[in-house]
Amino acid sequence: MDLKYPIGTFEHIGDISLEQREAWIRDITELPSLMRQAVQGLTEEQLRIPYREGGWTIRQVVHHVADSHMNSYIRFKLALTEDNPTIRPYHEDRWAELPDTELEPIETSLQLLDSLHRRWVRLLAVMTDEQFARTFYHPGSQETMRLDMTVGSYSWHGRHHLAHITMLKERLNGF
Incomplete structure (x- = not known):
């Protein structure tokens, strides 16, 4: 299995x-609780373990997902209120x-994902085909x-990083 892309690329x-589209929105809806379940029981020491050699630690992955999904939510709002806006990329590695x-603590980003995804899904649920x-x-x-x-890309993104966490957790538990 490819540790960098455990579920493949989008x-x-x-x-x-x-x-x-509804399946992708379900993935976005479910991600916060699945992320919380995935990190449940991990120690501070385990949170500092990279999911693969040269990869981010689990702590970095959790915070990255919150950062990335915040950026995506803002991009949605920009695209819904402006004509083809140019978004601002960011250096996720930095x-x-x-x-x-x-x-x-990762709890801060887990809470952020709960609130952010609640707002994002509320928006996605009422968007029209023209808005999509x-x-x-x-x-x-x-x-x-x-x-x-x-x-779709962010449905994949959440599942991609969730797989990083669950695969490492399985390796730590000797599965």
Whole structure:
């Protein structure tokens, strides 16, 4: 199994059906509780273990998911209120090295994910097809991104990092 991409990379070709979009929104809805379950019982020492050689620690992963999903939520709001806005990329690797990532308990980011996802899912639940078709421009990848595809990307993103945590936890427990 590829420890860097345990569930593979995000791929979707073609139109996005209502059923697919609803499944992705369910993933986003469920992520906070699944993340909390995944880290339950881990010690402070275990939170400092990288999920793979050269990878982030579990603590960094939890804080990264909160940081990343905050950025995505803001991008949604920008795309819904502006015409194809250019979003601001950020250096996620540098964010993961900042002192708050090392010093702040993961509970802070778990609570943030609870609140953030509640707001995000509330927004996603009432968006129209026309709103899901709205776009933003990502200068880092030089791509124009539709919001419906972005829902899929963040469904994958949460499951991707959740798999990092659960795989390490299984290795620690000797499964």
